[in-house]
Amino acid sequence: MTIDDSTIDIHLTKLVDWLVDRRHCSKDWNERSVAIRAKVQQAILDMPEHDEIKRLLGSSYLDYFCCLKIVEILKETEKESKNMFGMYSSQRMKDWRTIISNYEKNSIYLVESGQILQRNVAFEIPALKKHIGKCQQIRDECHTRHAELDKTIHEIEKQYAQLCTDMSIKGDNVQRELIERIEYLPNICTELANGDKNSIP
Template sequence: MSDTSVDNLPIDISSNKLLDWLIDRRHVQGKWTSVALTVREKINNAIQDMPEVEEIKQLVVGTYINYFHCKRIVELLKVSESNTKNIFGRYSSQRMKDWLEVVSIYERDNIYLAESAHLLTQNVNYEIPAIRRSILKCKQLQAECDRKEKDYISQAASAKDDFQTSCKKLGIKGEKIKTELIKLVADLPQIYSKILSKAQKLHKVTEFYEAFVQFTVGSQDSGTDEQFPICPALGYILQHGNTTVYRWRTGKDPMSIEEVKLVALEEEKDVQEDEVGINEMINDETNDDNDVNHVNEMPRHN
Protein backbone atom coordinates (compact mmCIF):
# COMPACT_ATOMS: atom_id res chain seq x y z
CA MET A 1 0.00 0.00 0.00
CA SER A 2 1.45 3.36 -1.05
CA ASP A 3 1.96 6.32 1.27
CA THR A 4 -0.68 8.30 -0.60
CA SER A 5 -3.35 5.68 -0.04
CA VAL A 6 -2.42 5.45 3.65
CA ASP A 7 -2.84 9.21 4.04
CA ASN A 8 -6.30 9.01 2.51
CA LEU A 9 -7.54 6.35 4.93
CA PRO A 10 -10.39 7.64 7.14
CA ILE A 11 -9.90 7.90 10.89
CA ASP A 12 -12.76 6.88 13.14
CA ILE A 13 -12.99 9.48 15.92
CA SER A 14 -15.88 9.88 18.35
CA SER A 15 -17.65 13.21 17.95
CA ASN A 16 -17.34 13.87 21.69
CA LYS A 17 -13.54 13.49 21.49
CA LEU A 18 -12.97 15.23 18.16
CA LEU A 19 -11.98 18.59 19.65
CA ASP A 20 -9.66 16.96 22.20
CA TRP A 21 -8.09 14.93 19.40
CA LEU A 22 -7.38 18.08 17.38
CA ILE A 23 -5.76 19.72 20.42
CA ASP A 24 -3.73 16.61 21.32
CA ARG A 25 -2.44 16.32 17.75
CA ARG A 26 -1.64 20.06 17.87
CA HIS A 27 -3.79 20.85 14.87
CA VAL A 28 -5.24 23.66 16.97
CA GLN A 29 -4.11 25.49 20.08
CA GLY A 30 -5.56 24.73 23.47
CA LYS A 31 -6.56 28.38 24.00
CA TRP A 32 -8.40 28.69 20.68
CA THR A 33 -11.50 30.10 22.40
CA SER A 34 -9.77 33.42 23.14
CA VAL A 35 -8.98 33.86 19.45
CA ALA A 36 -12.52 32.79 18.57
CA LEU A 37 -13.89 35.59 20.77
CA THR A 38 -11.87 38.06 18.74
CA VAL A 39 -13.39 36.60 15.58
CA ARG A 40 -16.88 37.06 17.06
CA GLU A 41 -16.21 40.73 17.76
CA LYS A 42 -14.94 41.35 14.24
CA ILE A 43 -17.96 39.55 12.74
CA ASN A 44 -20.36 41.62 14.85
CA ASN A 45 -18.65 44.78 13.63
CA ALA A 46 -18.56 43.63 10.00
CA ILE A 47 -22.25 42.81 9.75
CA GLN A 48 -23.18 46.38 10.67
CA ASP A 49 -22.31 47.47 7.12
CA MET A 50 -23.47 44.95 4.53
CA PRO A 51 -24.57 45.38 0.90
CA GLU A 52 -28.20 44.91 -0.17
CA VAL A 53 -27.75 41.31 -1.32
CA GLU A 54 -30.59 38.92 -0.47
CA GLU A 55 -28.39 35.87 0.10
CA ILE A 56 -26.09 37.81 2.42
CA LYS A 57 -29.11 38.96 4.44
CA GLN A 58 -30.21 35.36 4.84
CA LEU A 59 -26.73 34.35 5.98
CA VAL A 60 -26.28 37.02 8.65
CA VAL A 61 -29.80 36.99 10.13
CA GLY A 62 -31.16 34.20 12.32
CA THR A 63 -28.16 31.89 12.34
CA TYR A 64 -24.74 31.40 13.94
CA ILE A 65 -22.16 32.76 11.49
CA ASN A 66 -19.27 30.34 11.22
CA TYR A 67 -16.21 30.00 9.00
CA PHE A 68 -18.13 28.57 6.06
CA HIS A 69 -20.63 31.43 6.15
CA CYS A 70 -17.75 33.89 6.09
CA LYS A 71 -16.22 32.18 3.07
CA ARG A 72 -19.55 32.41 1.26
CA ILE A 73 -19.94 36.09 2.17
CA VAL A 74 -16.49 36.79 0.73
CA GLU A 75 -17.48 35.06 -2.52
CA LEU A 76 -20.63 37.20 -2.74
CA LEU A 77 -18.70 40.38 -1.94
CA LYS A 78 -16.33 39.65 -4.81
CA VAL A 79 -19.34 40.20 -7.07
CA SER A 80 -20.97 43.15 -5.30
CA GLU A 81 -17.64 44.91 -4.59
CA SER A 82 -15.97 44.11 -7.92
CA ASN A 83 -15.83 47.79 -8.87
CA THR A 84 -13.49 48.49 -5.91
CA LYS A 85 -10.77 46.16 -7.16
CA ASN A 86 -7.51 47.94 -8.13
CA ILE A 87 -4.85 47.02 -10.70
CA PHE A 88 -2.95 44.97 -8.12
CA GLY A 89 -5.96 42.68 -7.52
CA ARG A 90 -6.72 44.07 -4.09
CA TYR A 91 -10.00 45.52 -2.89
CA SER A 92 -10.31 49.04 -1.55
CA SER A 93 -13.75 48.31 -0.07
CA GLN A 94 -13.75 48.30 3.74
CA ARG A 95 -16.43 45.60 3.70
CA MET A 96 -14.21 43.24 1.77
CA LYS A 97 -11.22 44.05 3.97
CA ASP A 98 -13.21 43.28 7.13
CA TRP A 99 -14.42 39.89 5.93
CA LEU A 100 -11.05 38.91 4.46
CA GLU A 101 -9.54 39.65 7.86
CA VAL A 102 -12.14 37.45 9.56
CA VAL A 103 -11.39 34.57 7.20
CA SER A 104 -7.66 35.08 7.71
CA ILE A 105 -7.98 34.88 11.50
CA TYR A 106 -10.15 31.77 11.15
CA GLU A 107 -7.52 30.01 9.03
CA ARG A 108 -4.63 31.11 11.23
CA ASP A 109 -3.80 28.24 13.61
CA ASN A 110 -6.82 26.33 12.23
CA ILE A 111 -9.30 28.12 14.46
CA TYR A 112 -12.10 27.13 12.09
CA LEU A 113 -11.34 23.43 12.71
CA ALA A 114 -11.74 23.83 16.47
CA GLU A 115 -14.98 25.82 16.07
CA SER A 116 -16.39 23.29 13.59
CA ALA A 117 -15.55 20.42 15.95
CA HIS A 118 -17.19 22.28 18.82
CA LEU A 119 -20.34 22.97 16.77
CA LEU A 120 -20.45 19.33 15.64
CA THR A 121 -20.31 18.14 19.24
CA GLN A 122 -23.03 20.61 20.26
CA ASN A 123 -25.28 19.48 17.41
CA VAL A 124 -24.80 15.77 18.11
CA ASN A 125 -25.28 16.01 21.88
CA TYR A 126 -27.98 18.70 22.13
CA GLU A 127 -29.44 20.11 18.93
CA ILE A 128 -30.24 16.86 17.11
CA PRO A 129 -31.86 15.17 20.18
CA ALA A 130 -33.90 18.31 20.79
CA ILE A 131 -35.06 18.34 17.16
CA ARG A 132 -35.97 14.65 17.40
CA ARG A 133 -38.06 15.31 20.51
CA SER A 134 -39.72 18.21 18.74
CA ILE A 135 -40.48 16.02 15.72
CA LEU A 136 -41.96 13.34 18.00
CA LYS A 137 -44.19 15.91 19.70
CA CYS A 138 -45.30 17.26 16.33
CA LYS A 139 -46.17 13.74 15.14
CA GLN A 140 -48.18 13.12 18.31
CA LEU A 141 -49.97 16.43 17.86
CA GLN A 142 -50.66 15.58 14.23
CA ALA A 143 -52.11 12.19 15.21
CA GLU A 144 -54.30 13.89 17.84
CA CYS A 145 -55.49 16.45 15.30
CA ASP A 146 -56.29 13.69 12.80
CA ARG A 147 -58.30 11.86 15.45
CA LYS A 148 -60.19 15.03 16.39
CA GLU A 149 -60.85 15.76 12.72
CA LYS A 150 -62.48 12.34 12.30
CA ASP A 151 -64.56 12.91 15.45
CA TYR A 152 -65.68 16.34 14.24
CA ILE A 153 -66.60 14.97 10.82
CA SER A 154 -68.65 12.24 12.49
CA GLN A 155 -70.35 14.77 14.79
CA ALA A 156 -71.07 17.06 11.84
CA ALA A 157 -72.68 14.20 9.90
CA SER A 158 -74.76 13.23 12.96
CA ALA A 159 -75.85 16.84 13.48
CA LYS A 160 -76.82 17.10 9.81
CA ASP A 161 -78.96 13.96 10.10
CA ASP A 162 -80.64 15.31 13.24
CA PHE A 163 -81.28 18.61 11.46
CA GLN A 164 -82.86 16.89 8.47
CA THR A 165 -84.99 14.72 10.78
CA SER A 166 -86.24 17.82 12.64
CA CYS A 167 -87.04 19.53 9.35
CA LYS A 168 -89.08 16.53 8.21
CA LYS A 169 -91.04 16.60 11.46
CA LEU A 170 -91.82 20.28 10.91
CA GLY A 171 -92.63 19.70 7.26
CA ILE A 172 -89.99 22.05 5.86
CA LYS A 173 -87.04 21.55 3.55
CA GLY A 174 -84.57 23.35 5.79
CA GLU A 175 -83.15 25.54 3.02
CA LYS A 176 -84.64 28.86 4.16
CA ILE A 177 -85.81 28.11 7.65
CA LYS A 178 -87.33 31.48 8.64
CA THR A 179 -89.35 31.81 5.45
CA GLU A 180 -90.54 28.21 5.60
CA LEU A 181 -91.63 28.54 9.25
CA ILE A 182 -93.56 31.75 8.46
CA LYS A 183 -95.36 29.90 5.68
CA LEU A 184 -96.36 27.19 8.18
CA VAL A 185 -98.09 29.85 10.30
CA ALA A 186 -100.28 30.72 7.33
CA ASP A 187 -101.62 27.15 7.38
CA LEU A 188 -102.94 27.47 10.96
CA PRO A 189 -106.51 28.63 9.96
CA GLN A 190 -106.95 25.51 7.86
CA ILE A 191 -105.67 23.35 10.71
CA TYR A 192 -108.10 25.02 13.13
CA SER A 193 -110.96 24.40 10.71
CA LYS A 194 -110.10 20.70 10.53
CA ILE A 195 -109.92 20.46 14.32
CA LEU A 196 -113.32 22.18 14.62
CA SER A 197 -114.95 19.86 12.08
CA LYS A 198 -113.61 16.80 13.89
CA ALA A 199 -114.57 18.20 17.31
CA GLN A 200 -118.24 18.47 16.21
CA LYS A 201 -118.36 14.67 16.23
CA LEU A 202 -117.58 14.57 19.95
CA HIS A 203 -121.01 15.79 21.21
CA LYS A 204 -122.18 12.38 22.38
CA VAL A 205 -118.75 11.56 23.82
CA THR A 206 -118.69 14.69 25.97
CA GLU A 207 -122.29 14.12 27.11
CA PHE A 208 -121.42 10.57 28.13
CA TYR A 209 -118.25 11.71 29.96
CA GLU A 210 -120.17 14.48 31.73
CA ALA A 211 -122.84 12.01 32.90
CA PHE A 212 -120.13 9.60 34.05
CA VAL A 213 -118.39 12.30 36.11
CA GLN A 214 -121.70 13.46 37.67
CA PHE A 215 -122.52 9.87 38.57
CA THR A 216 -119.15 9.13 40.19
CA VAL A 217 -117.84 12.42 41.56
CA GLY A 218 -121.03 14.41 41.85
CA SER A 219 -122.63 11.85 44.20
CA GLN A 220 -119.86 12.46 46.78
CA ASP A 221 -120.54 16.23 46.78
CA SER A 222 -124.31 15.96 46.83
CA GLY A 223 -124.54 18.58 49.58
CA THR A 224 -123.15 21.36 47.40
CA ASP A 225 -124.93 23.11 44.58
CA GLU A 226 -121.71 24.38 42.93
CA GLN A 227 -120.95 22.62 39.67
CA PHE A 228 -117.60 22.72 37.94
CA PRO A 229 -117.43 22.71 34.12
CA ILE A 230 -116.28 19.51 32.54
CA CYS A 231 -113.95 19.83 29.51
CA PRO A 232 -114.51 23.61 29.36
CA ALA A 233 -112.37 24.26 26.28
CA LEU A 234 -113.93 21.44 24.27
CA GLY A 235 -117.40 22.41 25.44
CA TYR A 236 -116.86 26.02 24.40
CA ILE A 237 -115.68 24.96 20.93
CA LEU A 238 -118.70 22.65 20.50
CA GLN A 239 -121.07 25.43 21.49
CA HIS A 240 -119.56 28.53 19.91
CA GLY A 241 -117.05 27.27 17.36
CA ASN A 242 -113.73 28.96 16.57
CA THR A 243 -114.05 32.41 18.17
CA THR A 244 -111.64 35.05 19.41
CA VAL A 245 -109.80 34.72 22.72
CA TYR A 246 -111.51 37.93 23.89
CA ARG A 247 -114.98 36.34 23.63
CA TRP A 248 -113.70 33.12 25.25
CA ARG A 249 -112.45 35.08 28.25
CA THR A 250 -115.20 37.69 28.61
CA GLY A 251 -118.16 36.08 26.88
CA LYS A 252 -118.65 39.22 24.78
CA ASP A 253 -117.95 39.84 21.13
CA PRO A 254 -115.17 42.39 20.48
CA MET A 255 -116.12 45.69 18.86
CA SER A 256 -113.60 45.12 16.06
CA ILE A 257 -111.19 42.39 15.03
CA GLU A 258 -107.80 43.30 13.63
CA GLU A 259 -106.27 40.49 11.69
CA VAL A 260 -102.55 39.95 12.06
CA LYS A 261 -100.84 39.99 8.70
CA LEU A 262 -97.58 38.12 8.39
CA VAL A 263 -94.93 40.28 6.78
CA ALA A 264 -93.20 38.35 4.04
CA LEU A 265 -89.52 37.99 4.70
CA GLU A 266 -87.03 39.15 2.15
CA GLU A 267 -85.32 36.49 0.13
CA GLU A 268 -82.76 34.89 2.41
CA LYS A 269 -79.22 34.76 1.23
CA ASP A 270 -77.49 31.44 1.01
CA VAL A 271 -75.52 30.84 4.17
CA GLN A 272 -71.90 30.19 3.44
CA GLU A 273 -69.51 28.41 5.71
CA ASP A 274 -67.63 30.68 8.05
CA GLU A 275 -63.90 30.81 7.55
CA VAL A 276 -62.13 29.34 10.56
CA GLY A 277 -59.26 31.59 11.73
CA ILE A 278 -56.06 30.02 13.17
CA ASN A 279 -55.68 31.68 16.53
CA GLU A 280 -52.71 29.53 17.50
CA MET A 281 -50.42 31.30 14.96
CA ILE A 282 -47.11 32.04 16.62
CA ASN A 283 -45.97 35.64 15.98
CA ASP A 284 -42.25 36.10 15.78
CA GLU A 285 -41.65 39.32 17.69
CA THR A 286 -37.88 38.94 17.99
CA ASN A 287 -35.89 41.98 16.82
CA ASP A 288 -33.54 41.27 13.90
CA ASP A 289 -30.61 43.06 15.51
CA ASN A 290 -31.02 41.07 18.70
CA ASP A 291 -31.16 37.87 16.64
CA VAL A 292 -27.88 38.74 14.94
CA ASN A 293 -26.14 39.53 18.22
CA HIS A 294 -27.50 36.38 19.83
CA VAL A 295 -26.50 33.95 17.10
CA ASN A 296 -23.00 35.38 16.90
CA GLU A 297 -22.20 34.82 20.55
CA MET A 298 -19.37 32.35 20.91
CA PRO A 299 -20.57 29.03 22.44
CA ARG A 300 -18.79 28.06 25.58
CA HIS A 301 -16.09 25.41 25.33
CA ASN A 302 -16.89 22.47 27.55
Protein backbone atom coordinates (compact mmCIF):
# COMPACT_ATOMS: atom_id res chain seq x y z
CA MET A 1 0.00 0.00 0.00
CA THR A 2 1.41 3.38 -1.01
CA ILE A 3 1.13 6.56 1.03
CA ASP A 4 -1.47 7.92 -1.41
CA ASP A 5 -3.63 4.80 -0.99
CA SER A 6 -3.70 5.15 2.80
CA THR A 7 -4.23 8.92 2.93
CA ILE A 8 -7.68 10.19 3.87
CA ASP A 9 -8.47 13.82 3.02
CA ILE A 10 -11.07 15.15 5.48
CA HIS A 11 -12.11 18.78 5.62
CA LEU A 12 -11.41 20.10 9.11
CA THR A 13 -14.90 21.48 9.67
CA LYS A 14 -16.39 18.05 8.87
CA LEU A 15 -13.96 16.01 10.97
CA VAL A 16 -16.33 15.38 13.89
CA ASP A 17 -19.20 14.47 11.58
CA TRP A 18 -16.90 12.11 9.67
CA LEU A 19 -15.90 10.33 12.89
CA VAL A 20 -19.56 9.83 13.80
CA ASP A 21 -20.70 8.85 10.30
CA ARG A 22 -17.95 6.25 10.04
CA ARG A 23 -18.97 4.97 13.48
CA HIS A 24 -15.62 5.69 15.04
CA CYS A 25 -17.62 7.47 17.74
CA SER A 26 -21.15 7.06 19.01
CA LYS A 27 -23.86 9.56 18.07
CA ASP A 28 -24.44 10.43 21.71
CA TRP A 29 -20.79 11.48 22.16
CA ASN A 30 -21.80 14.94 23.37
CA GLU A 31 -23.83 13.60 26.31
CA ARG A 32 -21.05 11.15 27.16
CA SER A 33 -18.47 13.95 26.98
CA VAL A 34 -20.50 16.12 29.37
CA ALA A 35 -20.66 13.21 31.85
CA ILE A 36 -16.88 12.73 31.59
CA ARG A 37 -16.27 16.44 32.16
CA ALA A 38 -18.38 16.25 35.32
CA LYS A 39 -16.25 13.35 36.60
CA VAL A 40 -13.06 15.30 35.81
CA GLN A 41 -14.33 18.31 37.76
CA GLN A 42 -15.08 16.06 40.71
CA ALA A 43 -11.75 14.22 40.53
CA ILE A 44 -9.60 17.38 40.55
CA LEU A 45 -10.98 18.26 43.99
CA ASP A 46 -8.76 15.57 45.53
CA MET A 47 -5.27 15.68 44.06
CA PRO A 48 -1.82 15.10 45.58
CA GLU A 49 0.76 17.88 45.91
CA HIS A 50 2.81 17.66 42.73
CA ASP A 51 4.31 20.40 40.55
CA GLU A 52 3.39 18.80 37.24
CA ILE A 53 -0.19 18.17 38.40
CA LYS A 54 -0.44 21.82 39.46
CA ARG A 55 0.72 22.84 36.00
CA LEU A 56 -1.83 20.57 34.33
CA LEU A 57 -4.65 21.79 36.55
CA GLY A 58 -3.64 25.35 35.73
CA SER A 59 -4.41 24.82 32.04
CA SER A 60 -7.68 26.12 30.64
CA TYR A 61 -8.91 22.66 29.65
CA LEU A 62 -8.05 19.15 30.85
CA ASP A 63 -8.36 16.94 27.79
CA TYR A 64 -7.88 13.19 27.39
CA PHE A 65 -4.12 13.48 27.02
CA CYS A 66 -3.84 15.58 30.18
CA CYS A 67 -5.77 12.86 32.01
CA LEU A 68 -3.28 10.27 30.73
CA LYS A 69 -0.42 12.34 32.16
CA ILE A 70 -2.22 12.61 35.48
CA VAL A 71 -2.60 8.82 35.66
CA GLU A 72 1.12 8.39 34.97
CA ILE A 73 1.93 10.81 37.81
CA LEU A 74 -0.48 9.02 40.15
CA LYS A 75 1.34 5.76 39.47
CA GLU A 76 4.25 7.35 41.32
CA THR A 77 2.41 9.32 44.01
CA GLU A 78 -0.02 6.49 44.80
CA LYS A 79 2.47 3.59 44.58
CA GLU A 80 2.14 2.95 48.33
CA SER A 81 -1.50 2.02 47.78
CA LYS A 82 -0.68 -1.02 45.64
CA ASN A 83 -1.93 -4.31 47.06
CA MET A 84 -0.29 -7.72 46.83
CA PHE A 85 -1.80 -8.24 43.36
CA GLY A 86 -0.29 -5.03 42.01
CA MET A 87 -3.65 -3.24 41.95
CA TYR A 88 -4.11 0.31 43.24
CA SER A 89 -6.47 0.74 46.17
CA SER A 90 -6.20 4.54 45.93
CA GLN A 91 -9.56 6.18 45.17
CA ARG A 92 -7.72 8.85 43.20
CA MET A 93 -6.25 6.27 40.85
CA LYS A 94 -9.61 4.51 40.51
CA ASP A 95 -11.36 7.79 39.63
CA TRP A 96 -8.85 8.80 36.97
CA ARG A 97 -8.65 5.34 35.44
CA THR A 98 -12.44 5.37 35.19
CA ILE A 99 -12.22 8.70 33.39
CA ILE A 100 -9.68 7.30 30.93
CA SER A 101 -11.86 4.24 30.37
CA ASN A 102 -14.92 6.42 29.68
CA TYR A 103 -12.90 8.52 27.24
CA GLU A 104 -11.74 5.45 25.34
CA LYS A 105 -15.14 3.76 25.33
CA ASN A 106 -16.81 4.60 22.00
CA SER A 107 -13.69 6.71 21.22
CA ILE A 108 -15.02 9.87 22.86
CA TYR A 109 -11.46 11.16 23.03
CA LEU A 110 -11.28 11.20 19.22
CA VAL A 111 -14.21 13.63 18.98
CA GLU A 112 -12.77 15.78 21.75
CA SER A 113 -9.39 15.87 19.98
CA GLY A 114 -11.14 16.76 16.72
CA GLN A 115 -12.92 19.66 18.40
CA ILE A 116 -9.69 20.91 19.95
CA LEU A 117 -7.99 20.70 16.55
CA GLN A 118 -10.81 22.69 14.95
CA ARG A 119 -10.66 25.34 17.67
CA ASN A 120 -6.88 25.64 17.44
CA VAL A 121 -6.92 26.05 13.66
CA ALA A 122 -9.88 28.42 13.57
CA PHE A 123 -9.11 30.61 16.60
CA GLU A 124 -6.02 29.84 18.66
CA ILE A 125 -3.42 29.75 15.86
CA PRO A 126 -4.69 32.94 14.13
CA ALA A 127 -4.74 34.71 17.52
CA LEU A 128 -1.17 33.58 18.23
CA LYS A 129 -0.04 34.71 14.77
CA LYS A 130 -1.62 38.11 15.38
CA HIS A 131 0.07 38.34 18.79
CA ILE A 132 3.43 37.35 17.27
CA GLY A 133 3.01 40.00 14.59
CA LYS A 134 2.27 42.62 17.23
CA CYS A 135 5.33 41.56 19.26
CA GLN A 136 7.51 41.75 16.16
CA GLN A 137 6.18 45.24 15.43
CA ILE A 138 6.99 46.36 18.98
CA ARG A 139 10.46 44.79 18.65
CA ASP A 140 11.12 46.68 15.41
CA GLU A 141 9.91 49.93 16.97
CA CYS A 142 12.21 49.37 19.94
CA HIS A 143 15.18 48.75 17.64
CA THR A 144 14.41 51.98 15.76
CA ARG A 145 14.04 53.92 18.99
CA HIS A 146 17.28 52.41 20.31
CA ALA A 147 19.14 53.57 17.17
CA GLU A 148 17.67 57.07 17.52
CA LEU A 149 18.72 57.28 21.17
CA ASP A 150 22.23 56.04 20.34
CA LYS A 151 22.52 58.84 17.75
CA THR A 152 21.25 61.42 20.25
CA ILE A 153 23.70 60.19 22.90
CA HIS A 154 26.58 60.49 20.44
CA GLU A 155 25.58 64.05 19.50
CA ILE A 156 25.25 65.07 23.16
CA GLU A 157 28.67 63.58 23.95
CA LYS A 158 30.20 65.63 21.13
CA GLN A 159 28.50 68.79 22.40
CA TYR A 160 29.66 68.09 25.93
CA ALA A 161 33.23 67.52 24.79
CA GLN A 162 33.18 70.78 22.84
CA LEU A 163 31.83 72.71 25.85
CA CYS A 164 34.55 71.24 28.06
CA THR A 165 37.17 72.29 25.51
CA ASP A 166 35.72 75.81 25.33
CA MET A 167 35.84 76.06 29.14
CA SER A 168 39.35 74.54 29.31
CA ILE A 169 38.30 71.65 31.54
CA LYS A 170 38.57 67.89 31.09
CA GLY A 171 34.98 67.18 32.12
CA ASP A 172 35.84 64.32 34.47
CA ASN A 173 34.53 66.22 37.50
CA VAL A 174 32.85 69.38 36.25
CA GLN A 175 32.04 70.90 39.64
CA ARG A 176 35.59 70.47 41.00
CA GLU A 177 37.21 71.64 37.77
CA LEU A 178 35.05 74.77 37.60
CA ILE A 179 35.86 75.61 41.22
CA GLU A 180 39.55 75.25 40.40
CA ARG A 181 39.08 77.64 37.51
CA ILE A 182 37.98 80.33 39.98
CA GLU A 183 41.59 80.57 41.13
CA TYR A 184 42.46 82.03 37.73
CA LEU A 185 39.85 84.82 37.93
CA PRO A 186 42.17 87.44 39.52
CA ASN A 187 44.84 86.79 36.91
CA ILE A 188 42.25 86.84 34.13
CA CYS A 189 40.93 90.19 35.31
CA THR A 190 44.46 91.57 35.51
CA GLU A 191 45.37 90.32 32.04
CA LEU A 192 42.14 91.71 30.60
CA ALA A 193 42.89 95.06 32.20
CA ASN A 194 46.37 95.00 30.66
CA GLY A 195 44.94 93.94 27.30
CA ASP A 196 46.90 90.66 27.16
CA LYS A 197 44.40 87.96 26.14
CA ASN A 198 47.02 85.43 25.07
CA SER A 199 48.08 84.67 28.65
CA ILE A 200 44.56 83.86 29.87
CA PRO A 201 44.44 80.16 30.80
